[in-house]
Amino acid sequence: MKTIALIAHDGKKADILQFANDNRKALSKCRLIATRTTGKLMKEKLGLKVKCYMSGPMGGDAEIAALVANKKVHAVIFITDPLDAHPHDPDIHGLMRVCNVHNIPLATNIATAQFIISNEGLFSDEDMME
Numbered sequence: 001m002k003t004i005a006l007i008a009h010d011g012k013k014a015d016i017l018q019f020a021n022d023n024r025k026a027l028s029k030c031r032l033i034a035t036r037t038t039g040k041l042m043k044e045k046l047g048l049k050v051k052c053y054m055s056g057p058m059g060g061d062a063e064i065a066a067l068v069a070n071k072k073v074h075a076v077i078f079i080t081d082p083l084d085a086h087p088h089d090p091d092i093h094g095l096m097r098v099c100n101v102h103n104i105p106l107a108t109n110i111a112t113a114q115f116i117i118s119n120e121g122l123f124s125d126e127d128m129m130e
Contacts, residue, residue, distance in 0.1 A: 002074040003031040004117075005064045007056065007095075008038050009081035016079045019110055021046055026117050030074075033067070035060035061091035065098040075105040077113045 004027070008016035020027060020042055032050045034042060039052035054060035067073045076099050080092070099106040107113035 005076045006034040008079040011081040012079040065095040077107045
């Protein structure tokens with residue numbers, strides 16, 4: 001089973017909830033992980049099974065980056081708000097850097113997230129880890 005990390009800045013929580021709701025069938029084939037606030041919303045609003053890590057500002061982005069570096073995540077969907085400043089920006093960039101270093105698909109907007117989730121290859125039997 002593939003693992004997908006789901007994260008969204010506060011100003012983009014509604015967008016990621018809509019994305020998850022629209023892609024419920026594809027996401028149900030995956031192990032979902034998220035930062036605390038995003039994951040909690042997905043559990044409460046959509047009834048999805050999500051393993052939550054710390055909130056982003058408290059180190060959740062870094063926790064997920066560590067999972068990516070250890071080949072435990074197949075894709076990261078991190079819907080960012082480019083019009084807002086974030087005090088934990090170094091962690092955000094660290095997560096993005098680790099995705100790029102380890103060649104892990106990374107979506108920072110809904111259009112790219114949709115492209116990743118609709119890619120049949122994400123759900124193939126060929127796993128890099130299990």
